[in-house]
Amino acid sequence: MMNLIENFLLNTIRSGTPIMFALIGDLIGQRAGHISLSVEGAMLTGCCVGFAACYYTDNLLLAVLLAALAGAFVGFLQIHFNISCGADMFALALAINYFCSAVTNYFGASLISKSISGFGRIAIPLLSEIPLIGDAIFNQDILTYISYLLPIVVGFILFKTKIGTAIRTAGEVHQVAVAYGYNVRLLKYGAVMTAGILAAVGGVQLSCAYTMTWTADMAGGRGFIASALVILCSWKPGRAYMAAYLFGAAQSLQILFQLLAIPIPTNIVTMAPYVVTLIALAFISMNKNPSMPEELKKIGRPLEIQN
Amino acid sequence: MMQKMTVKAGADRPEIRKVLMRVLAGIFVPIGLFSIFLLTQRQNPLTVYRALVMCFAGSKYNVGEIAVEMTPVLLAGMAALIPAKVGLSNCGGEGQLIAGCLTANIVGVYLCSGLPGVVGIPIMLAAAAAAGLLWAAIPLFCKMKLNMNETLTTLLSNYIMYKLVAYMVFGPIKDTAGNNYPMSARIAEQLRLPAFAGTRANVMIFAALFVVVITAFVFAKTELGFKLRTIGGNERAAEFAGFSVKKARCWAFLIAGAIAGLGGGIVMSSVEFQMREATAHDLGYLGFLATGIAGGSPIVSIFTSFLLSALSVCGTSLEITTGLRSSASTILMSVILLTIFGLGRGRREK
DSSP: OHHHHHHHHHHHHHHHHHHHHHHHHHHHHHHTTOOOTTHHHHHHHHHHHHHHHHHHHOOHHHHHHHHHHHHHHHHHHHHHHHHTTOOOHHHHHHHHHHHHHHHHHHHHGGGTTOOOOOOOOEEOTTGGGSTTTHHHHHEEOHHHHHHHHHHHHHHHHHHHSHHHHHHHHHHHOHHHHHHTTOOHHHHHHHHHHHHHHHHHHHHHHIIIIISOSOOTTTTTTHHHHHHHHHHHTTTOGGGHHHHHHHHHHHHHHHHHHHHHTOOOOHHHHTTHHHHHHHHHHHHHHTSOOTTOOHHHHTTTSOOOOOO | OHHHHHHHTGGGHHHHHHHHHHHHHHHHHHHHHHHHHHHHTTOOHHHHHHHHHHHHHSOHHHHHHHHHHHHHHHHHHHHHHHHHHTTOOOOOHHHHHHHHHHHHHHHHHHTSTTSOHHHHHHHHHHHHHHHHHHHHHHHHHHHHHHOOOHHHHHHHHHHHHHHHHHHHHHTTTBOTTSSSOSOBOOOOGGGSOOOOTTSSOOTHHHHHHHHHHHHHHHHHHSHHHHHHHHHHHOHHHHHHTTOOHHHHHHHHHHHHHHHHHHHHHHHIIIIIOSOOTTTTTTHHHHHHHHHHTTTTOHHHHHHHHHHHHHHHHHHHHHHHHHOOOTHHHHHHHHHHHHHHHHHHHHHHHO
């Protein structure tokens, strides 16, 4: 029984981590007034680029850097075509995801069923000895440790620093940010490209630490879920722990049911993350979403930034 | 055929000319970008483009294949376009189409197997449309009653539909006579739509074109279309004018679901005949993207749907003629999409 719970917790954290990265990334973007559904594509690209780098060079830092670069490019496409070319935010995002899927399918074809050594697990002395939760929380790969700190760091940046205030103002009433002399365009580009970068790093964790394989379209809607979970967090980074691991737990049900030999078909159990996300969204929607950034309410109308 | 239709919908002709210009520019930029990609892959771009053109118009069979692909893409496109006109975004055409496909198979195999085609096929297609409508009703409920973002709910519901199909073909509807493969039984011979000689295409491509033309006509020429456009353009103005915004939105969304579902039913009864895990995947997204780059014009979406369907079909033949992996054509497709988004609205408004 102990083993079972340990295993469930471990999987909850491991499958929650990619979501955590994409979720925090998109949260920054949404705070700046822009929903990037392309985090799905950024994550997929991160999976592929990271895996390729791990496979060919075995250099983990390089894998993360290259993936981040690719993610930044995806974020750039998203924000540039939206702000400067006036493309519809959501339709554009789907086109970008299609592009990412096509490119990774093509270049990733030779990586299928290859194996890598990837990110190893690093046990933190003493803490990892704690019964039940120690092994799950404190015996993880480096990216997961980073993801633990991410909500705190981003929360600090968004709410306690000047640049954070500027980003949030750009997402609330961008005219005010303009009046204070900020370059709103630059802020929005930065925020959305950060979303792409973080989602791509989440992708590296997914393919190089969690599954250790590359399969086509392996992101499987995780980016969309992350984007939805931002609403569940009411745009507050601190709540990302709850949201990301809620998803992780839903994803881990499959393994739990297998171990307990509960006879529910796999394909029904793997619906859980999507269904849980929808139900959680339904509950949060019954509130009036007081903290929704103002500019998100205007989506669909052309955005005119004067500066 | 294209030109005739453009003339028919004369009311929005200047709009169409601009959009067509955009589409043309959207062809030449990607051709350049894709050529660079081809050169890096040690392919002669000219050979590849010739192979593509040969595929587009090379044989009766290929043209038929494009028509087969284009039918559900057109219908899924309308499923995205109609709600968009009233200010809702339906990214769930994919799931609604697959819901129709699955339902058509179940109805065909378990209910209509003894019926003659003239009775059975309409029942199958009607059931498919109903299934698409019902699957669209869930996100619609979430939008109207719970105020949830319909883009996210429709996207997530697509994945739930994928899993549902996987569950069905691995379990309840798995063909007991098959070799334990995860696929359903085939629908009976008389329930399959008869194909034109020498192709797999059938009369349904004209049905799909008819749906598109009707949509264009309703939006451009009728009072109903005017009301709907007002609702999409300025909700408050529409309310002041006494239009029932909620009701119109609900109907638009449900009809969209039914159209996508019908597309799935057609796929089942004309080419697939049986359900597998990945049957009809991506058709809904292609339709969504085809209208996404058509600038909200149903008539232009005929052209964009043709382009995307043709590239999708010719990817496979490209692999045979040039040895380039078929996913290369998806790259070309997505580069075209991104270019057109990049050319975008911004320029037009200035």
